[in-house]
Amino acid sequence: IPILANVAVTYDVSIxxxxxxxxxxxxxxxxxxxxLLNEPGQPERQCVVIRVEREEEVGHASAVxxxxxxxxxxxxxxxxxxxxxxxxxxxxxxxxxLVARGAFAEAEPLRRRVLEARERRLG
Numbered sequence: 001i002p003i004l005a006n007v008a009v010t011y012d013v014s015i016x017x018x019x020x021x022x023x024x025x026x027x028x029x030x031x032x033x034x035x036l037l038n039e040p041g042q043p044e045r046q047c048v049v050i051r052v053e054r055e056e057e058v059g060h061a062s063a064v065x066x067x068x069x070x071x072x073x074x075x076x077x078x079x080x081x082x083x084x085x086x087x088x089x090x091x092x093x094x095x096x097x098l099v100a101r102g103a104f105a106e107a108e109p110l111r112r113r114v115l116e117a118r119e120r121r122l123g
Contacts, residue, residue: 003068009051013037018049062101069094083117 011018014037015028029037037047052061073090080087092114098107 003050003065005050009053011049011051013047013049018051066094066097069097083121088114088117 013021013028013031017026017028020032021028024032026032026034031037038044050061069090073087073094076084076090077087091110095107095110095114098104098110
């Protein structure tokens with residue numbers, strides 16, 4: 001998911017420490033709890049941290065993320081069809097974010113659509 005961010009507050013923590021990592025003595029490639037970001041034998045993940053210092057920036061970023069996930073789900077369904085694996089994955093990601101934010105009533109019909117479509121496809 002493309003996200004535009006100021007490079008001054010953006011860190012690829014697999015290669016660059018955040019100020020918090022520096023303070024805790026954590027090297028790039030591990031999180032603050034000391035766990036490896038990319039474990040051997042697992043697919044490599046790109047881990048990017050965008051530092052936000054003001055509360056209003058968090059609310060704006062949250063709204064932009066949800067809008068981006070909604071647009072991506074709609075565009076993928078339109079391009080590939082509403083029951084294509086990638087369209088269902090995009091819808092499932094949106095539902096997962098909504099659940100994580102406590103928006104259960106909005107997430108439930110999306111999860112139901114994904115489940116019903118997968119049941120139809122798998123039989």
